[in-house]
Amino acid sequence: MRDEALAGENVGGxxxxxxxxxxxxxxxxxxxxxxxxxxxxxxxxxxxxxxxxYATVFGAIVVLxxxxxxxxxxxxxxxxxxxxxxxxxxxCMAVLPIFVxxxxxxxxxGDREAGVxxxxxxxPVSLGGWYWGRLLARFVLVFVPVLLAMAGAAGWAVLxxxxxxxxxxGAYTGLLASLAWCFLGVGMLISxxxxxxxxxxxxxxxxxxxxxxxLDLILLGVLxxxxxxxxxxxxxxxxNPLQVFRTAAMMLFDPGLVLxxxxxxxxxxxxxxxxxxxxxxxYPATLGCVCAAxxxxxxxxxxxx
Amino acid sequence: MIEVERCSxxxxxxxxxxxxxLVIPAGERAALVGANGAGxxxxxxxxxxEYECDGAVRLGGESPRAFRTRVLRRVGFVPQIPPPLKMPxxxxxxxxxxxxxxxxxxxxxxxARLGLDVAALAPRAFSKLSGGQKQKLLIAVALREGVDVMxxxxxxxxxxxxxxxxxxxxxxxxxHGTTMLISSHRxxxxxxxxxxxxEMDRGxxxxxxxxxxxxALDARLRCRLELRxxxxxxxxxxxxxxxxxxxxGTVWQGSVAAADRLRxxxxxxxxxxxxxxxxxxxxxxxDA
Numbered sequence: 059m060r061d062e063a064l065a066g067e068n069v070g071g072x073x074x075x076x077x078x079x080x081x082x083x084x085x086x087x088x089x090x091x092x093x094x095x096x097x098x099x100x101x102x103x104x105x106x107x108x109x110x111x112y113a114t115v116f117g118a119i120v121v122l123x124x125x126x127x128x129x130x131x132x133x134x135x136x137x138x139x140x141x142x143x144x145x146x147x148x149x150c151m152a153v154l155p156i157f158v159x160x161x162x163x164x165x166x167x168g169d170r171e172a173g174v175x176x177x178x179x180x181x182p183v184s185l186g187g188w189y190w191g192r193l194l195a196r197f198v199l200v201f202v203p204v205l206l207a208m209a210g211a212a213g214w215a216v217l218x219x220x221x222x223x224x225x226x227x228g229a230y231t232g233l234l235a236s237l238a239w240c241f242l243g244v245g246m247l248i249s250x251x252x253x254x255x256x257x258x259x260x261x262x263x264x265x266x267x268x269x270x271x272x273l274d275l276i277l278l279g280v281l282x283x284x285x286x287x288x289x290x291x292x293x294x295x296x297x298n299p300l301q302v303f304r305t306a307a308m309m310l311f312d313p314g315l316v317l318x319x320x321x322x323x324x325x326x327x328x329x330x331x332x333x334x335x336x337x338x339x340x341y342p343a344t345l346g347c348v349c350a351a352x353x354x355x356x357x358x359x360x361x362x363x
Numbered sequence: 364m365i366e367v368e369r370c371s372x373x374x375x376x377x378x379x380x381x382x383x384x385l386v387i388p389a390g391e392r393a394a395l396v397g398a399n400g401a402g403x404x405x406x407x408x409x410x411x412x413e414y415e416c417d418g419a420v421r422l423g424g425e426s427p428r429a430f431r432t433r434v435l436r437r438v439g440f441v442p443q444i445p446p447p448l449k450m451p452x453x454x455x456x457x458x459x460x461x462x463x464x465x466x467x468x469x470x471x472x473x474x475a476r477l478g479l480d481v482a483a484l485a486p487r488a489f490s491k492l493s494g495g496q497k498q499k500l501l502i503a504v505a506l507r508e509g510v511d512v513m514x515x516x517x518x519x520x521x522x523x524x525x526x527x528x529x530x531x532x533x534x535x536x537x538x539h540g541t542t543m544l545i546s547s548h549r550x551x552x553x554x555x556x557x558x559x560x561x562e563m564d565r566g567x568x569x570x571x572x573x574x575x576x577x578x579a580l581d582a583r584l585r586c587r588l589e590l591r592x593x594x595x596x597x598x599x600x601x602x603x604x605x606x607x608x609x610x611x612g613t614v615w616q617g618s619v620a621a622a623d624r625l626r627x628x629x630x631x632x633x634x635x636x637x638x639x640x641x642x643x644x645x646x647x648x649x650d651a
Contacts, residue, residue, distance in 0.1 A: 087432065091462070098458045102450040105488065177446040177501070180411045181462050182435035362413040 090110050092189020092194065100196035108161050113203040119149055120207040124214065139215040140223045140311070143208070147307045150204060154234070155241045155269070155300060158200050159262040162245025165192055166357060167252045175363040185358045193350055201238045205231060218224055229310055229335065233303055236342040240299045243346030247353035267316070269300045292324050299342040306338030364389045365410065365512065365542055370418035372405055372566075378414065379405045381566040387559075389511070392543040397563035403447045403546045404443070406563070407514055410544070411440060421514055436463060439505030443546070445489075445497035452492070452500065453485030454527040465507045472501035476533060477526045494521040506533055514536070518544045524604045524627075528583070528620035531556070535580035551629075555622035556580065582621035582645065588631075589614050589640035595635045604630070619643070 103109045124140050167188075169175050179188065208230065213224050244265060252258035272294055281291050295301045305325065309315055313331055325334055365387040373381040380402050387393050395403050398483060408414045412427030412434065420427060426500065427434040432533070448455060460467035471481040477499040489497065498521040503513045513534075519527045534543070534556070543645065547553045550560060554574065562570035586606070593612040606617030631638065 091432075094458055094461050098454055101454045102448075105449060105451075172447050173442075173444060174446045174448060176408065176413065177442050178448075179413055180435060180438070180442075181459055182432040184432050184460050213480070296505040358540060361408075361415060363410060 080135055084122065088184055088186050088190075091184045092191040094196035095183065096186050096195040096198075097354070098315050100198060103195065103199050109199060112157060112161065112200070115153065116150075116203045117210070119153075120148060120211045124211070132328040139211065139220055140226060141217075143226055144209060144224070144307075144311050145232055146208065146211070147234070151235060151237070151300065151304055151307065153218075154200075154204065154237060156263075156266050158238055158241040159245045159248075160259060161200070161261040162196055162242055163249045163252070163258040164255055166246065166249035166353075167251075167258045168255050170363060171255055172278045173363070179362050185362075186354070189246075189354045193242060196242055196246075197239060200242065201235055204234055208234075226310055232280055232306070232339045233306055235257025236346075237299065237303045238350075240342035240346035241351070247349040247356070250353035250356040269298055272298045273301055273304065288324070296337075296341075299345055302338045302341055306335055307333060364423060364466075365411070365544060366419070366420040366421040366424075367406070368575075370406070370409060370416050370420055372402075372409060372414060374418040380409070382418075383408055383563075383566070383568055385416075385542060385561060385571070387542055387566060389542050390540050391559060392545065392557040393559040393561055394550060394557040395544055395546040395552045395561050396548065396553070396627075398548060400565075401548075401563040402565055402566040403548075404516070407440075407516060407544075407546060411435070411438065413543065415602075436509060437511050439510040439513045439515075441498070441501045441505045441513075441515045441518045443520070445494070445501060448489040450489060450515075451482065451486050451490065452489055454634075455489055455500070456504070457505070459504045463507055463509065470503050470507055473506050473533065473573045474499055476529050477502060477522070479503065495523060495526065499526060502530060502533075506537070510537075511541050513541060514546075514643050515542045515543065517548075517552070518545065519552070523603055524619075524623065527623050529554065531620045531622045532581040543602065551625045555625065583618045584621050584624060585644045586617050586627075586639065587614070587616050587640070587642040589648060590634075591639045592595065592637065594634065595639055597637055600630060600634075613639075621645075 122140075123145055169178075179185075187271060193299050208227065211226075212222050212227055248261045248265065252261060281294065295305070305315070309331060315326065329337055365385070367385040370380055370383045370597055371378070373486070382403070383406060395406070397403050405414065409416045409420050410422065410427065412420075412429075412431045415428065422434050423437060425434050427438075450458075456470050458465045460470055474481045479496055479499040479514075481500070481503075484492065484496070484500075489500070498518070504517060505515070505518075519530055522530060529596070537543075542558070545553045545556055554560070557574065559573050560570065561568055588601070588606070590613045598608070598612065601615050604617060604619065606615040608615050631641070
């Protein structure tokens with residue numbers, strides 16, 4: 059964080075002493091600022107229309123899945139809540155990334171454009187506390203509705219004596235959290251780099267489109283058709299967080315990855331089922347952290363408003 | 364104390380600040396004036412550590428960029444345009460108070476002095492307040508405890524006469540030891556508040572001059588105004604300034620904050636054809 063702790067602009071022994079003292083206080087202040095900023099962002103977002111729409115979408119998805127009787131249907135051997143969760147996570151893969159990107163990319167550049175930074179960053183808040191506090195609040199905002207919708211479905215299933223696959227529930231929760239964090243990080247990086255909301259939204263949409271195009275059914279097909287090395291094809295698949303999520307979600311109901319085709323052998327040989335699930339949770343989360351950290355480096359380096 | 368040493372700032376190819384040097388000692392009140400685009404806002408943002416710039420900027424001997432939280436804890440800032448914050452008023456006050464280590468009730472007390480009932484407005488979104496209400500709230504936050512540098516950008520522009528008078532009184536309480544930089548594009552708006560005028564033009568300081576000692580910030584002038592005839596619109600405006608009619612609606616009496624006298628004359632100029640007599644007296648009875 060660029061704060062007193064790491065600053066070296068002043069000169070002389072007094073400044074060096076002050077810097078050391080500030081460094082000792084910095085972690086506590088960062089934590090306090092982070093908490094204050096996150097709370098403020100949550101309060102503000104809970105009144106925002108985008109959040110109402112977002113929360114309603116995920117709630118409505120689960121309600122619709124119940125209404126259309128997905129818990130009663132039996133497809134590919136799945137019934138009960140397993141079937142609903144499989145469908146829900148497929149829908150989440152389509153909706154969650156673009157929703158997270160479009161709402162997150164506005165956070166830094168939108169505030170900058172609107173003139174919010176000029177005032178709020180004139181208050182004695184550390185830049186680290188400000189940036190990471192907002193990221194934390196956004197994570198809560200995007201993930202809690204998704205989780206609550208799923209938890210609501212599980213609760214309803216328990217009441218209706220429908221069997222709940224808790225291991226599947228836990229794995230999906232981890233995958234969704236990782237995916238949400240990944241796209242939050244990407245969104246914050248784009249938001250820090252962009253100089254206008256329009257550019258940020260265009261870039262976010264482009265990123266999402268590229269990742270969708272690199273899903274196995276589309277661009278990987280083209281890559282194989284053009285006789286690109288299978289190592290490259292698999293590497294592209296493993297680097298695409300959407301594909302990683304999709305494959306892991308598929309693996310949970312199709313452990314042999316029969317639906318994926320021959321590339322399943324590479325994945326299962328290299329990782330194994332448990333190893334791939336760990337990869338599918340850690341890699342997107344790490345990618346999100348790296349992107350968010352890069353966004354923070356950009357944010358603190360330049361002009362704030 | 365505010366120190367700006369050879370400060371330059373460019374946006375792409377446009378030089379916005381060009382080798383600006385300025386020292387405002389502790390306790391001094393300076394006006395920063397200049398036309399739109401002169402570089403006032405950019406200089407203020409450099410002072411707040413929000414812009415990177417060439418040269419050095421120090422508040423109380425420390426860089427606001429490098430030591431931002433420690434420096435900004437001592438700085439009260441009122442922007443010219445209130446930010447479009449959607450958060451509730453109560454949340455904003457609590458946020459500012461928690462960051463600055465002050466009691467939110469004290470911010471509420473200052474707001475009350477300016478005529479703003481914070482308790483009633485607490486659940487409302489800041490962006491839904493009127494321009495004057497926003498300005499009062501931002502001033503109340505800026506006048507919190509522990510502030511000894513105030514940077515005010517057209518702070519009284521949206522205030523009614525009564526709130527302006529309270530604002531001047533609140534500034535007067537800070538008169539000893541608090542450094543103030545008050546920005547405006549018109550000198551007459553702030554002349555009565557300051558000891559010194561710094562004028563900027565195209566990113567440079569083109570005038571840095573002291574002005575004659577003004578009245579105390581909280582001084583008031585007793586005023587008697589006689590109109591040639593009753594006029595409803597003039598009566599309404601005079602009531603807004605706190606005046607009361609004494610004889611048949613043509614003689615009005617009240618008081619005007621000394622720092623607000625030019626604005627009062629500006630208002631009166633709209634009704635100059637109606638004015639039959641005008642007397643302004645300082646608190647000690649001398650003609651002002």
